[in-house]
Amino acid sequence: MSIETTELELSGDHMTAMHDLYRYLHANPELSMQENRTAEFILKELTALGLEAFVCGGTGVVGVLRNGDGPVVGFRADTDGLPMQEDTGLDYASTATGRLADGTEVPVMHGCGHDTHITAALTVARLLSEAPESWSGTVVFLFQPGEETAAGAKAMVDDGLWDRTPKPEVIYGQHVWPGLAGTVNISRGTAMAMADSWRITVKGRQSHGSQPEQSIDPIVLGAHMVVRIQTIVSREVHPMKSAVVTIGTFHAGLKENIIPATAEFTLNVRTFDPEVRERVLGSLRRILKAEADASGAPEPEIEEISSFPRCYNDPETADALISEFQRVLGEDAVNEVPPVMGSEDFGLLAEAIGVPSVYWMFGAFTQETLDSADPLPGNHSPYFAPDIEPTLTTGVRAAMTSLLSRLAR
Secondary structure (H helix, E strand, O other), X not given: OOHHHOOOOOOHXXXXXXXXXXXXXXXXXXXXXXXXXXHHHHHHHHHHOOOEEEEEOOOEEEEEEEEOOOOEEEEEEEOOOEOOOOOOOOOOOOOOEEEOOOOOEEEOEOOOOHHHHHHHHHHXXXXXXXXXXXXXXXXXXXXXXXXXXXXXXXXXXXXXXXXXXXXXXXEEEEEEEEEEOOOEEEOOEEEEEEEEEEEEEEEOEOEEOOOHHHOEOHXXXXXXXXXHHOHHHHHHOOOOOOEEEEEEEEEEOOOXXXXXXXXXXXXXXXXXXXXXXXXXXXXXXXXXHHHHHHOOOOOOEEEEEEEEOOEEEXXXXXXXXXXXXXXXXXXXXXXEOOOEEEEOOOHHHHHXXXXXXXXXXXXXXXXXXXXXXXXXXOOXXXXXXXXXXXXXXXXXXXXXXXXXXXXXO
């Protein structure tokens, strides 16, 4: 069923409300797992639409919209912002601040576009609630916190999500990205990478800089670890497989003439294949221990920061949705693409109950913006500011198409 031929069209009043909603959300972001005001806002909006709504996973919100007999379908929208200063210059730019786990106050921005996801999902909930004669079944809206830290999906599942709500037969999700507004990108099979982040504490022995013989220098040791780690992808991963290992930070010492007792660095691993993932993580542990042994140092401490599951599009379910997208959005608006190295915890929601899921991207910029921006700001840029239209309308149409593909009468 095409959206254009049903009562599920965006009227002028819907468009105005949707744009106002987006501007409000953009101006009021919150950090991962701290989305308290956002959760309260979403809960109020869903309740006003007549949905059964409750908080789950600390700052997540679930909305259940029932409309007679039929399939149960899940739809996820993530809700967290990022610790970054917005530099877009928009009149609705964020001036919000938040506090990191260590108490540091930081600016907060919806620099990844999760405000567009919330807006689209709430608008779809409104359209469906206003046109019950056009569909039948149950929609479970999942407003998930903490996507940026891979904490939110797990928190909702651990909080008994699937014991507290109807279990869907499929879960859909989407994400805005710096492509052409009005289009969607979708993959069959693996859509996004697994990602593992670690914090490594290198242990040495402190000494005066003039007495290096009394030290075990953790900076030199850490530097050897960093260099050796670079050989994993080039010399231990099959050349037809994909992996990325990134050292993101390295910190040590307080003064130039003191060899410190410890050094600390963080790393990030991205892979598509579970076997490659295990190979790389195993190699990392081997190298870290061996380099410490070579320097006569204690074994380093490894702390897991986050672990993102694979985002996998069930091929059969993806095929069916691609056909619907092509029919509703137009064949030229639907791009079948290979997987990307970005990561998502979306897949955990479906994995927890053994159902298929499909995830896609929708574009953020008009052709004019794409032609004129140099460089083009992407997700996590302080300049990331999606063109409101047709970005939001596309997000709504794509989300609605996925749901009606199962629920339309």
